[in-house]
Structure formats: structure tokens, C-alpha cells
Amino acid sequence: MPAPPPAPPPQPAAARPPLVAELSHTRVEITTGFSGTEVLVFGATERLLGEGGDDVLVVARSAVPEPMVVRRKTRVLGFWINGASARFRQVPGFYLLTGTRPLHDMMEEEERRTKQLGLEHLQMAAAGNQDEEFRAALLQLKQSAGLWHEEDEPLRVSGARLFRARLPLPATVSTGDYRVEVMLVRDGRVLARQELGFTVNRVGTAARIADIADERPVVYGLLCILLAAFAGWLGSVLFRRG
Template structure:
């Protein structure tokens, strides 16, 4: 004997509604994904903007934005006085340091997170792992920090992340004229109860275009030709200047 079960539904009945999609805890985007360096490049601003699931503010959700540029080696030398002349003294080589580093938040990172979490996530200039080869000592690290900060290449808490309407935020990352071409990474962190609960990574590229790209290409591939051209241009500029001043 075959037994069956049947289930009848009323005519015109609608299927059960699909479950509501969860709202992401953090959504971010960049104002541009490509920065072009031309001969007249004077710097640029990258706008990072987004929204959070919960209102932003102290005691609730808070936001940190970190931007890191391509790594590069750096040499820091100490000048010493010898027989009345300043000469190069001990040098420390940092094999791999960020060419650019910027961090901003609704509050400084050290106020949002425990020190261990801040250091492990490299949130702040003092949390960067700057390994030195050669001369050692905190003075060389301090000199590197000062040089990068003066050049506008390492920026910390210059302007806080701005909040609009409770859940919308934006931050401006200033790129100086001396910024290095390459791939840049931007990371937005959502902090809640002194813990990082969500993060999102974005990328943008800095590229040389036009005459600036041609000059950089010659300087990299044919440095002797580039040096001779610079000397010739300097001599030509000096000669033209002397002619003009002589006529006046």
C-alpha cells in the first residue's frame, strides 16, 4: 500500500518573503582610483568616504582611516664636524619604509584602542616597524620621522574624520608633490568597544604621465644622458641669463 501526503495552498497565496539582507557594518569608497603626476603636479587630495551600520561617536562606533604607499629604502646620515668642515658621519639604512603613510580617525588611535592592538596593527607613526641596518640608535629613527613629516609624506591626525548625519563619514588624505608613483593601499577600520570589528581595504595608483613620465624614464634607464642633459640645460639657462642682463 502506498501512502502519500498532500499539502494544499489557498489560490493566489504569495510565497513567504525572503529574509532581509543584513546591512554591512562598514562601507567605504575613494573619490578616485588614479592620481596622475604631470610636470605641473603640485599635490592632490584623496577623499575616503563611507557609512556605518550604527551611529558614529564616542561610546559607539568609531572610524580609523590609514593609507600606506609603496615601500622604499632610506638612508639617514649624521653630519659631523671635522677640522672645521661638516662631513658625512655614521649612517643608518632603513631597507623598507613606507613611501607614504597617513592616519586619521574620529579620535586619535591611542584613545580608541589598547596599546597592544594599536602597535600590532601599525596604527600611528610610533607603531611603524622601522628596522635599521648600520648605525643604530633612537636618534636615527627620530631623524627619519622628522624628515618624512617635514616632506608631508608621513601624516598623523592632521584633521579628524568628519561625520555627517550620524552614520556618514569622510576623510581627506593629502598627497604632496613629492609623492612616489606606485600602488597605494587605504584601509578603513571600524572600532567598537575598543576592538576592531570590521575593516575594508581599497587601492589607488599614482602614475607619471606625459613629459613627467618621459623624464623619469630617461633618468632611470639612462642616468648619464639625463645628467648631461641637466648640465647642458643649466649652462644654457646661465648663458641666456647673462645675455639678457647684459642687454638691460
């Protein structure tokens, strides 16, 4: 009898990716009662995280930058009026950075600047006035509104390889697409990265009100005036009866 054909060689096992990440949800819906929410980023790494091991860095931002004007208030004859201003052509409406350690402990200054990581290295070119004071004012405004964060508190690590991070979205968050970059950092360098995304949309009554405001601003303005007048009249009637 002829000898049986030799068995095929075993297939090499697929290499495990050094980093795997996912989002808790990819769609955030804004209703009339929306008061903010959070998106959870979670994942795992091949090597251990923490001291002597790898680091994970998470950066979330709005996908499309937006222009913004910062004005200095000037007091003239007892009145506050708009003074000098700076127009920033492209700034992220939302920006959040967090990691297993503070960013300055993970990477050297040159690496952070090259990759534009951290609030101090955001690209915010101003048209007209180049005074550093306006950049500082923009930074303060965004941080006060809860739209820009650079978290010093590390993201949560479990079992030395599993991680999760919270991305808080305030009630003032804008609609649109958002990009989340999850990076694996080793010896101060980005070894691997994964890009995720989610969308913020208005739904229900909030969406209809926004559509009227965008498409028919005059009608929207008249409706606001009528509602304010009705609220004032109703309040006066109730207080008079009381």
C-alpha cells in the same frame, strides 16, 4: 478545483554591512606642473558615530615599502662630512592615519602595537646602527616632507553615520600603488574593515623625463648640464642688455 500552491516564504532581507567606504578617485596623475593633490575617502556606517557610538579609523600607505639610509653629519676641520648611518630596510614612502578621534583615545596601547597602528608602532628595522636617534631623525624627515601624518584633527562626520577624510599627497609623492584601510572600531577593537586602493602615475612630459632618467642616466645628465648652461648664457645676455 485543486487548491493553489502555497506562496513561497519571503526571502530574508540582506544584512546591511556595518561599514561601506569609497575613494573619490583611484588614479592620480603627475604632470610637469604637479604641486600636490588630495584623495577623498568617504563612506557610511550602520551604527551611529561619535561619543557613545562607533569610531572610524583610516590608514593610507604606499603598498610597497622602500629602503632608506639616514646619516649623521659630523663636523671635521670646519667641514661637514657624513658620519655614522643607519639603513632601514623597509619603510613606507607614505603613511597617513586619521580617525573620528585621536588613535590613543580609540585603542589601548597593546592593541595599537599588535596591529602596528600609528607612527610610533611602524616597523622600521635598521641594519647596522640601532641608535634610537636615527629612527627619530627618519620620523622627522618624513613628517617635514609631508609624507608621514598622524592627524589629531578628526575626520568629518555628517548625520552621525556619514564620514569623509582628506588624504593630502605632496608634490614629492612617489609613483606606485597605495593602499587605504578603513576600519570600524567598537569598544577599542576593530569590528570591520574595508581595503581600497589608488595608483600614482606620471603622464605626459613628466613621464618621458622620468623614463630617460631611469633608462639613460648619462643622456639625462648631459641634457641637464646643457640646459643649465643655456639658462646661464641666456640670463647673462638679458642682464647685459638691461
